[in-house]
Amino acid sequence: MPNGDNWQGDVLRDLRAEAAPRPGADPAVPQPQPQPHQPEAAPAAPRQPAPATAYPQAPAAARPAPAAYRPAAPRTTTPDSRPVLDKQLAGVGRRPRHGEAPAARAVRALRRTVSSSAAREVAETTRTAELLQQPVTTGRQIAVTSIRGGAGKSTVAALLGLTYAHYRQDPVLLVEADPALGSLPLRLGAETLRWTTGDLAGIVEPQMSLLDVTGYLVQLPDNAWLLPGSQGRIGAMLDTPAYERVMVSLRRYFGVTVADCETLPAEVARVALSAAQARVLTAPATLEGVASTHAVLTWMQGLPPHIIAGTVVVLTELVPHSGLDLDRARERLAATGASVRHLPYDRHLAAGGTIRTELLAQPTRQAATRIAAEVFRLSQQRR
Numbered sequence: 316m317p318n319g320d321n322w323q324g325d326v327l328r329d330l331r332a333e334a335a336p337r338p339g340a341d342p343a344v345p346q347p348q349p350q351p352h353q354p355e356a357a358p359a360a361p362r363q364p365a366p367a368t369a370y371p372q373a374p375a376a377a378r379p380a381p382a383a384y385r386p387a388a389p390r391t392t393t394p395d396s397r398p399v400l401d402k403q404l405a406g407v408g409r410r411p412r413h414g415e416a417p418a419a420r421a422v423r424a425l426r427r428t429v430s431s432s433a434a435r436e437v438a439e440t441t442r443t444a445e446l447l448q449q450p451v452t453t454g455r456q457i458a459v460t461s462i463r464g465g466a467g468k469s470t471v472a473a474l475l476g477l478t479y480a481h482y483r484q485d486p487v488l489l490v491e492a493d494p495a496l497g498s499l500p501l502r503l504g505a506e507t508l509r510w511t512t513g514d515l516a517g518i519v520e521p522q523m524s525l526l527d528v529t530g531y532l533v534q535l536p537d538n539a540w541l542l543p544g545s546q547g548r549i550g551a552m553l554d555t556p557a558y559e560r561v562m563v564s565l566r567r568y569f570g571v572t573v574a575d576c577e578t579l580p581a582e583v584a585r586v587a588l589s590a591a592q593a594r595v596l597t598a599p600a601t602l603e604g605v606a607s608t609h610a611v612l613t614w615m616q617g618l619p620p621h622i623i624a625g626t627v628v629v630l631t632e633l634v635p636h637s638g639l640d641l642d643r644a645r646e647r648l649a650a651t652g653a654s655v656r657h658l659p660y661d662r663h664l665a666a667g668g669t670i671r672t673e674l675l676a677q678p679t680r681q682a683a684t685r686i687a688a689e690v691f692r693l694s695q696q697r698r
Contacts, residue, residue, distance in 0.1 A: 394514065396507040397546045414663035414676035446688045447482040454566040455694040458591035460576040460584045462607050466597045467631035469493070471658065471686070472575035473502040473670055475595070478687035480539035481672075485570030486525070488532070491544035492558055492576045492583050499575045500543050504669040505533045508543045515542060516557035519564040528568055540569075558583050562590065571691070579611070593625045593694035595686075600630040600637045600657070605644045612651035625693045626653045629686060632660035654693070656686045 459472040476489040490512060491499045500508060510518075510531040518531065533541040542561070544553060565572065574591070576584040588594050598608040608628060615623045628648050630641065637660075645655040661679040664670065672680065 394509055394511075394546070396509045398507055411666065411668060411671060411674055412662055413674050414661035414679055416662075419676075440684075443684055443688045444482055447479065447684075447691055448484070449691070449695065451485075451570055451695070454569050454572055455593070455691065456562060456566060456572045456574065456591045457593045457595065457690055457694055458574045458576050458584075458587035459595040459597065460579055460588065461597040462579050462611055463599075463604075464578055465633075466599050466604065467629070467633065467658065467664075468578070468597045469498045469502055469575050470664055470670070471595060471597050471629050471631065472573050473499060474658075474683040475687050475690065476503070476535075476539060476573045477537075477670065477672060478683055479571045479573070479691070480535065480537035482687075483570055484538075486529075486568065487537075487539045488542065488565060488569040488572040489535075489539065490542045490561070490565075490572060490574045492553060492574045492587060493544055493578075497544050497575065498667075500533070500541060501668065502670050503535055503541055505535070505541055505543070508533065508546050510542075511546060512542050512544050512561055513553050513557050516560045519561060521564070525568050528565065544575075553583055555582050555586050558586060559590070562587075571694075588622075591694075592697040593627070593690045594622070595627050595629060595690055596653075597629045597631055600632045600639050600641065600644070602639065605630070605639070605648065609648055609651065612648060612653050615653075616651060620652075621697065623652045625697060627686065627690050627693065628653050628655045629658055630655065631658045633665065635660050654689055656682065656689060658682050658686065 457475065459468055459475065461468040472489065476487060480487040489499065489503065491497050492512060493499070515531055519528065529540055531542075533543065535541055542565075562572070562574070574587050576587045578584065596608065596611070598604040612623065612626075612628070615626065630644065641657055645657065648655045659676070659678050659682060661676050663674045663676070664679065675683070
């Protein structure tokens with residue numbers, strides 16, 4: 316549980332400012348219906364990267380970062396590409412295996428054949444797909460964070476991004492806002508990295524087209540793109556002005572953006588939570604994880620109501636048998652006003668490395684799709 320009066324006061328001011336009504340807006344007047352989000356048309360050829368410009372500095376009152384982690388100056392030269400995984404380390408990982416044992420898959424297939432659940436499953440899948448394909452007026456931005464490391468934050472962010480990219484027609488962006496050797500590029504199967512979130516903050520300009528922007532991104536399958544947080548090096552940390560500049564500038568190009576943030580109470584994570592249309596808080600399915608998450612949600616009840624109402628808690632099972640009463644845990648956490656979902660244990664996810672959706676166990680795929688649909692539904696309630 317993050318503590319400290321200064322940190323909570325800063326977050327409360329950020330959230331209240333974000334929740335304040337826009338000038339001239341009258342809640343009693345019906346708002347226009349949303350129109351489908353269309354990315355800006357791309358030109359025939361990409362333009363050359365614009366010269367880097369300095370972005371706003373952090374407030375003078377902010378506590379200076381340690382010397383080893385001061386924000387880097389905007390780049391004026393093109394960085395070299397670096398592999399996500401060293402070739403000598405690539406052989407350390409074993410061959411990926413299916414998320415579910417063969418015997419369990421056979422039993423599940425037999426039950427599905429002899430029962431009447433197949434029709435219900437198809438109907439539910441159809442409803443979920445229709446929700447995920449809803450048009451948006453402006454790009455939806457979703458922040459994924461946790462209160463501690465090892466809670467499956469990057470895994471959940473990757474699953475959300477892959478799900479949106481599979482179901483939606485507009486471009487989907489995954490932003491790594493956790494540059495301290497984050498695992499999102501590896502989880503998404505990226506091979507090389509060049510431009511980072513901090514680099515793009517000094518380059519992106521309003522007149523850029525979608526083709527201009529994607530020239531700085533890592534292309535993924537299904538019309539998805541990745542903006543890494545680092546090149547796998549320990550160095551300059553991402554600062555708040557850079558994150559804000561990137562997220563505001565890129566919002567109009569992508570229907571959905573998923574940001575894999577630092578753990579709370581890091582400053583960028585707090586800003587991401589306040590600015591996003593929906594929030595995901597991952598927590599390990601353990602007694603300690605549930606207790607800490609409940610304390611955070613209780614604190615969030617004192618913030619503007621839409622904050623906790625737009626938050627989804629994802630309990631991730633990191634071992635086959637956690638020993639936790641999941642039903643009681645979900646009931647206890649949901650009493651705070653947040654939505655609560657469960658991501659079951661999956662052998663493929665637990666092994667680490669690149670996520671291959673065809674190797675996920677069926678319960679994992681279903682859970683990931685339901686989580687993505689719930690988060691997207693909540694994001695649609697914030698304009």
